[in-house]
Amino acid sequence: MSLTTLIHQLPKAELHLHIEGTLTPELMWCLADKHGITLPYKNIEEIRQAYLFEDLQSFLDLYYAGADVLRDEDDFFELMWAYLCRCNEQNIVHTEVMFDPQTHLHRGIEFGVFMSGFTRAIDKAKDEFGISVYLILSFLRHLPESDAMETLHIAQPYLDKVHAFGLDSSELGHPPSKFERVFTRVRELGFKIVAHAGEEGPPSYIWEAIELLKVDRIDHGVRCQEDQALLDHLKEHQIPLTVCPLSNLKLCVVSDMKQHNIKWLLEQGLRVTVNSDDPTYFGGFLNENYQAIVEALDISAEQLKQLVVNSIVSSFLPQEDQTRIITLIEKIYQAYAIE
Numbered sequence: 001m002s003l004t005t006l007i008h009q010l011p012k013a014e015l016h017l018h019i020e021g022t023l024t025p026e027l028m029w030c031l032a033d034k035h036g037i038t039l040p041y042k043n044i045e046e047i048r049q050a051y052l053f054e055d056l057q058s059f060l061d062l063y064y065a066g067a068d069v070l071r072d073e074d075d076f077f078e079l080m081w082a083y084l085c086r087c088n089e090q091n092i093v094h095t096e097v098m099f100d101p102q103t104h105l106h107r108g109i110e111f112g113v114f115m116s117g118f119t120r121a122i123d124k125a126k127d128e129f130g131i132s133v134y135l136i137l138s139f140l141r142h143l144p145e146s147d148a149m150e151t152l153h154i155a156q157p158y159l160d161k162v163h164a165f166g167l168d169s170s171e172l173g174h175p176p177s178k179f180e181r182v183f184t185r186v187r188e189l190g191f192k193i194v195a196h197a198g199e200e201g202p203p204s205y206i207w208e209a210i211e212l213l214k215v216d217r218i219d220h221g222v223r224c225q226e227d228q229a230l231l232d233h234l235k236e237h238q239i240p241l242t243v244c245p246l247s248n249l250k251l252c253v254v255s256d257m258k259q260h261n262i263k264w265l266l267e268q269g270l271r272v273t274v275n276s277d278d279p280t281y282f283g284g285f286l287n288e289n290y291q292a293i294v295e296a297l298d299i300s301a302e303q304l305k306q307l308v309v310n311s312i313v314s315s316f317l318p319q320e321d322q323t324r325i326i327t328l329i330e331k332i333y334q335a336y337a338i339e
C-alpha cells in the first residue's frame with residue numbers, strides 16, 4: 001500500500017473549512033446564470049485563472065465577490081451537498097464547517113435561507129453517507145464587534161444547529177481583543193470557540209485568542225514558531241492548531257511547501273492537524289493537502305497517522321465517537337505497517 005492509498009483509506013476529520021470556500025468555478029458560473037448575475041469573467045476557465053493571490057486580502061476580495069452568486073435556499077444546499085460528497089469520496093467521516101452569516105445577511109439574505117439549505121444537505125449526508133457535520137458560526141473580524149453582537153442576536157432561533165463560534169477574515173489590524181465581549185457572551189451560552197490567529201498576524205494575536213477569547217483551537221497558528229514561550233504553552237496545554245498547507249502556499253504565508261513548518265511543529269510535540277481551508281480557491285481538498293506535505297516534507301507513515309489521530313482528538317466529537325474512529329485508524333495503519 002502506498003502512502004497515497006493510506007491517506008485515502010484513513011478515516012479523517014476536517015476541522016478548518018469555510019463552506020463559502022468550497023464554491024467551484026462551475027457552480028459559480030451556473031448560479032450566476034440562474035440568477036442573471038454578470039460575472040467579470042468570460043467563462044469558467046477565466047474564473048479559475050483569477051485564483052492567483054498575493055496575500056490573504058487579495059483572496060478575500062475575490063472570495064466575498066464569488067459568494068454573491070449564493071442567493072436562495074437551493075444554492076446553499078447545493079454548495080454544502082457538493083462539499084459533503086467530496087468528504088464521502090475522501091473518507092472524511094466528520095467535518096466541522098465554518099460559515100460566515102454576515103457575508104449573507106449584509107446582502108439581504110435571511111438567516112433561515114442559508115441555515116435551511118445547509119441543514120438539508122447535512123441531514124442528507126448523515127442518512128446517505130453516515131458523515132457527521134458540526135457547524136461553526138464565524139464572525140468577520142474586519143467588521144465592528146457590534147455587528148458580531150447583532151449577528152449573535154439574529155442567530156438565536158438557529159443556535160441548536162450550531163456547535164461552535166469562530167473568527168475569520170482580514171487578520172492584520174483586527175486582533176482577537178477586538179472581540180472579547182462577544183466571545184465572553186458566546187462562552188456563557190456554552191459554545192466551543194475557535195479563532196484564526198497567527199496566519200498573517202503575529203504571535204501576540206495567538207496569545208490574545210488563548211487568554212482573552214479562551215479558544216478551544218487555533219485556526220492556522222503557524223507563526224507560533226516565532227515565540228518560544230508560546231510554543232511551550234501550546235505544547236503543554238495541547239491546544240490544537242488547524243493548519244492548512246495549500247492555503248498557506250497560495251496566500252504566500254510560505255514561499256515553498258518545503259519551507260512549511262507543519263512537520264517541525266509536529267516533531268516539537270504540538271497538536272497539529274491538516275485541513276483544506278478554502279479548497280476550490282487553493283487547489284485541493286483534504287487528501288490533496290496531506291499529499292502535498294507528505295511529498296514536500298518527507299513525512300513518514302507514522303507521522304501521517306499521528307496527524308490523522310490529531311484531527312479526531314482535536315474535534316468536538318464525544319469521547320466514544322473519537323475512540324471508535326481512532327480504533328479504526330490504528331487497524332488500517334497496522335495493516336499498512338506489517339506489509
Ligand code: HPA
Pocket residue numbers: 018021056168169170171196199247277278
Ligand atoms: N483566513 C481568514 N479568513 C478566511 C480564510 C483564511 O484563511 N478563509 C476564509 N476566510
Ligand code: ZN
Pocket residue numbers: 016017018168196219277
Ligand atoms: Zn480559514
